[in-house]
Amino acid sequence: MSAGNNPTARRRRLGVELRRLRENAGMTGEEAAERMSWSGSKLSRIERGQVASNSDDIRDLLELYGVDEPGLRRTLVTLARESRRRGWWHVYGDVLPERFEVYLGLEPEASTLRFYQSATVPGLMQTESYTRALIRAHPGPVEADEAERRVELRLRRQELLLRDHPPETWVVLDEAVLHRPVGGAAVLAEQLEHLLNIAAEQHVNVQVLPYDAGAHAGLNGSFDILEFPESDVQAPRLVHLENLTNSLYIEKVKEVQNYAIAFDHLCAAALHPDETRDTIAEAAKRARRAEGF
DSSP, X not given: OOOTTOHHHHHHHHHHHHHHHHHHTTXXXXXXXXXXXXXXXXXXXXXXXXXXXXHHHHHHHHXXXXXXXXXXXXXXXXXXXHTTSOOGGGGGTXXXXXXXXXXXXXXGGOSEEEEEESSSOXXXXXXXXXXXXXXXXXXXXXXXXXHHXXXXXXXXXXXXXXXXXXXXXXXXXXXXXXXOOTTOHHHHHHHHHHHHHHHTSTTEEXXXXXXXXXXXXXXXXXXXXXXXXXXXXXXXOEEEEEOSSOEEEEOXXXXXXXXXXXXXXXXXXXXXXXXXXXXXXXXXXXXXXXXXX
């Protein structure tokens, strides 16, 4: 995985590898932090990729863990140095929740994206009007200028699907998404038509999970799975969960595997992509009729 100009991805790569090296050295986080005269929270935040690290700290950690391989040491020290740079989204810091900054750094580095959405269209595929309606529905007060900045941020994020080598993207939508008139019938119709256009791209697959599927593996809520290509440092898959006030990143192999299995079950229960396109097209027509077009 090449982190490119992505400081968040660099921090995560660095943190994953430092955690592995600590575990290989037979140390707990508390033991390593104590040996470094750090607080436990400082080491935890470094390993989770939540903060940038300076090169001297990383060298000291590598000494503590007994890492003497020159190539690996150079890679990790370079990651630490470059992780202190800022990503393109920094200019939206006034409207960007800190919890989502991590995700914005990870998403462009993924080779495969999988989304299960039970209520709304994924952010990467939302139209401007649909996004604006969702932001206005947020229970917290959002000023008009802030709302427009958030819309702009989401639209810029969508450039990911238009780049030369976009990630393979697989989406499973609960049928409810096709019926919920976010922003009204006209906005929903436009959104569904946009979704059809995106689904026609070779690197995108969209499936609808019909109501008559009954009980299914996604009843506990929406989730995203990000999978990264192999690299010189470890970069396992991770799961992203989001609620009204927080984001959770799951990286433990067994837990991630449970979500991967759940996603496979959802795909198996959902309509075939061809049937999905017909279903979305019919829902778009229905929304147009409801609006009087």
